Amino acid sequence: MSRPGPTSSTVRSHRSSHGLRQKAHYILATRPPPPPDEASYLPSYLLRAVERGDASKFGLVKMLDEGNIYKLSLPATLSDLESWKKTVNYNDPDDGGDAPHKAAGAGWDDSDSYISLHAIRSTLYRIYGCSPEFDAKYNQTVNYLVSVKFQLTLIQYSCLLLKPTITCTLLRFKSLTSLESLKVPRYYGAWIVWNLEWLKLDHHTRYFQSSPGATTPPPPCSCGSPSTLKPPCCSCTICTSCFFSTQKNTDFVSCPCGKSIDKYFLLGLSKENNGCERGEELAGTSLERYNMLPEEVTTKELKKSRKEKVKIEVSKTKAFQGNAGLTKSSRSEKWLETYGFNIGRLKALHDLGVDVNEQYPDGTTMFELLHWRREHLEGEEGIANEEERVRNLEVLGWLIETGECNDGVRNHSKIGVSEYDDNMLDFGEISASNVVISEVDDVAQGAAFIIDDGLPPGLVEYLLNQLDILPAARQKLKKNQTCSQRFYYPDWSNRLSSALDKAISLAFDRRVRCLRNYRILFYDRPGGSLPPHIDIPKKCSVTGKMSRYTVLVYLNDYKGGETAILKDEKCGIEENVIKIVECKKGRILCFKHDTPHEGKEVGENGGKAIVRGEFYFEDE
Numbered sequence: 001m002s003r004p005g006p007t008s009s010t011v012r013s014h015r016s017s018h019g020l021r022q023k024a025h026y027i028l029a030t031r032p033p034p035p036p037d038e039a040s041y042l043p044s045y046l047l048r049a050v051e052r053g054d055a056s057k058f059g060l061v062k063m064l065d066e067g068n069i070y071k072l073s074l075p076a077t078l079s080d081l082e083s084w085k086k087t088v089n090y091n092d093p094d095d096g097g098d099a100p101h102k103a104a105g106a107g108w109d110d111s112d113s114y115i116s117l118h119a120i121r122s123t124l125y126r127i128y129g130c131s132p133e134f135d136a137k138y139n140q141t142v143n144y145l146v147s148v149k150f151q152l153t154l155i156q157y158s159c160l161l162l163k164p165t166i167t168c169t170l171l172r173f174k175s176l177t178s179l180e181s182l183k184v185p186r187y188y189g190a191w192i193v194w195n196l197e198w199l200k201l202d203h204h205t206r207y208f209q210s211s212p213g214a215t216t217p218p219p220p221c222s223c224g225s226p227s228t229l230k231p232p233c234c235s236c237t238i239c240t241s242c243f244f245s246t247q248k249n250t251d252f253v254s255c256p257c258g259k260s261i262d263k264y265f266l267l268g269l270s271k272e273n274n275g276c277e278r279g280e281e282l283a284g285t286s287l288e289r290y291n292m293l294p295e296e297v298t299t300k301e302l303k304k305s306r307k308e309k310v311k312i313e314v315s316k317t318k319a320f321q322g323n324a325g326l327t328k329s330s331r332s333e334k335w336l337e338t339y340g341f342n343i344g345r346l347k348a349l350h351d352l353g354v355d356v357n358e359q360y361p362d363g364t365t366m367f368e369l370l371h372w373r374r375e376h377l378e379g380e381e382g383i384a385n386e387e388e389r390v391r392n393l394e395v396l397g398w399l400i401e402t403g404e405c406n407d408g409v410r411n412h413s414k415i416g417v418s419e420y421d422d423n424m425l426d427f428g429e430i431s432a433s434n435v436v437i438s439e440v441d442d443v444a445q446g447a448a449f450i451i452d453d454g455l456p457p458g459l460v461e462y463l464l465n466q467l468d469i470l471p472a473a474r475q476k477l478k479k480n481q482t483c484s485q486r487f488y489y490p491d492w493s494n495r496l497s498s499a500l501d502k503a504i505s506l507a508f509d510r511r512v513r514c515l516r517n518y519r520i521l522f523y524d525r526p527g528g529s530l531p532p533h534i535d536i537p538k539k540c541s542v543t544g545k546m547s548r549y550t551v552l553v554y555l556n557d558y559k560g561g562e563t564a565i566l567k568d569e570k571c572g573i574e575e576n577v578i579k580i581v582e583c584k585k586g587r588i589l590c591f592k593h594d595t596p597h598e599g600k601e602v603g604e605n606g607g608k609a610i611v612r613g614e615f616y617f618e619d620e
């Protein structure tokens with residue numbers, strides 16, 4: 001790409017402000033930069049650094065803030081730029097090895113300057129609505145903004161032309177503290193949007209550019225330079241540098257004909273062309289007017305989802321803290337994969353950029369899951385769980401509204417419960433012959449049942465992997481108490497519950513319902529144990545029924561740490577023990593909640609992992 005900039009010698013010969021203005025005009029009269037090619041994206045190591053959050057040493061910060069505001073702090077000083085270029089190993093072939101920017105803005109330091117995608121999002125949203133096109137354009141923009149080429153062009157423009165704009169904008173925004181959270185130097189952001197010609201924003205092209213088919217160029221600006229802007233309400237045309245130079249820290253700019261032009265309108269940030277219609281200039285009303293600008297998030301639901309998004313961010317942080325050993329990005333991917341099944345958060349996840357139609361390893365999509373659950377709940381337990389049903393419908397409605405649920409998806413997704421069950425068993429089939437009840441004990445206090453090979457090995461492996469993904473629950477342990485780490489595993493996908501339901505039902509020939517909220521216990525410390533106790537019933541969040549049985553699934557073969565089924569809650573007396581159940585990978589152990597039991601001490605290194613849940617028999 002030929003960079004739309006001056007050569008170093010021409011910049012040096014234009015050091016007077018008039019010269020700079022001329023140069024600025026030259027730059028802006030040149031076509032805005034085209035979209036970047038792959039090769040010009042930030043090098044992957046830099047992106048990784050951004051991800052790790054220590055990219056500041058590269059002079060670049062990308063910050064995910066409520067999922068939609070990126071903050072790119074520009075290497076704003078020219079010496080910063082030079083060192084930044086060295087760090088990222090950037091060699092511009094058009095540069096001729098020299099640094100044209102040096103002379104242009106030497107001494108200018110505005111490390112405060114940043115751009116925000118908020119303005120861009122807002123503009124795109126108004127044009128495309130919440131649609132796949134919006135997503136595509138938005139992603140394109142993000143990619144472009146982190147490209148080296150764009151950064152350099154931007155800095156160049158900033159140094160030569162926008163310096164006064166940025167300064168005055170920032171000053172102005174600094175005094176308006178309530179705008180701080182938005183972090184939007186809006187003219188600057190809007191200017192960027194406007195220059196992204198390749199975004200092909202109709203709104204902009206209609207007003208700011210000569211029509212594509214036009215054979216004669218628009219009349220030149222009153223300064224004699226080619227025009228690049230066309231205010232909508234008069235026949236004037238104006239060049240970009242005049243446009244910017246007429247900014248007077250107000251919401252309006254002056255057209256050569258003397259009329260005021262609503263800057264927001266010109267820049268595509270406002271639908272109404274207020275100023276032009278009224279022909280008056282208002283000064284210093286920015287905050288008020290800014291607040292009136294359309295935001296991409298206006299409805300109650302979307303606001304709600306923002307809150308949820310924040311919640312997700314918080315739990316994600318916890319997850320990252322709780323599980324060392326995975327990189328942040330792989331953890332976040334896995335985290336989303338797991339939590340993606342939470343339909344209540346589907347929308348928030350979508351906002352975080354998760355593709356709800358993406359296929360999961362079991363061949364289903366989030367959308368299908370949602371659909372399945374909706375059918376399932378409506379058909380079977382709809383009344384029992386009105387809240388969940390309403391939430392599902394809400395999310396479904398949202399999906400339809402946003403175009404996530406098009407006809408193809410909708411038709412494709414009409415899968416019944418049985419089909420879904422088949423999908424769920426992708427880990428391997430459970431058949432009656434697999435289910436072996438190796439022990440049935442019928443002592444007075446209750447009974448304990450062991451089912452070996454009742455679960456598909458893939459599912460057991462999947463559950464074990466959750467240890468790397470899920471956040472560890474915080475625990476307050478008494479001094480010298482060694483228990484286990486706990487990970488809450490909400491079985492939103494119904495993966496585990498459906499398999500367990502099937503295995504236990506087959507084993508006893510009675511219909512079983514497992515509760516969805518499991519805990520994965522990981523005895524990681526030497527000597528970790530769970531002293532004799534009985535378990536307490538829990539209420540099923542779907543049916544409202546109380547559980548009566550405990551179910552344990554052993555996730556690994558482990559020597560030690562056996563579960564002892566006891567006669568009563570006394571400790572350490574051999575006659576007290578009814579049965580010692582060894583930790584065998586995939587083994588299911590069931591007993592009545594009121595059966596005394598204990599988790600015996602694990603060995604030197606710890607390492608026993610189990611899933612712990614509850615169920616009831618439907619005929620009970």
Ligand SMILES: O=C(O)CCC(=O)C(=O)O
Nearest residue numbers: 530535562563598599612
């Ligand atoms: O770790 C075990 O073997 C027993 C666990 C247990 O009893 C429980 O979590 O309630």
Ligand SMILES: [Fe+2]
Nearest residue numbers: 533534535597
């Ligand atoms: Fe227990």
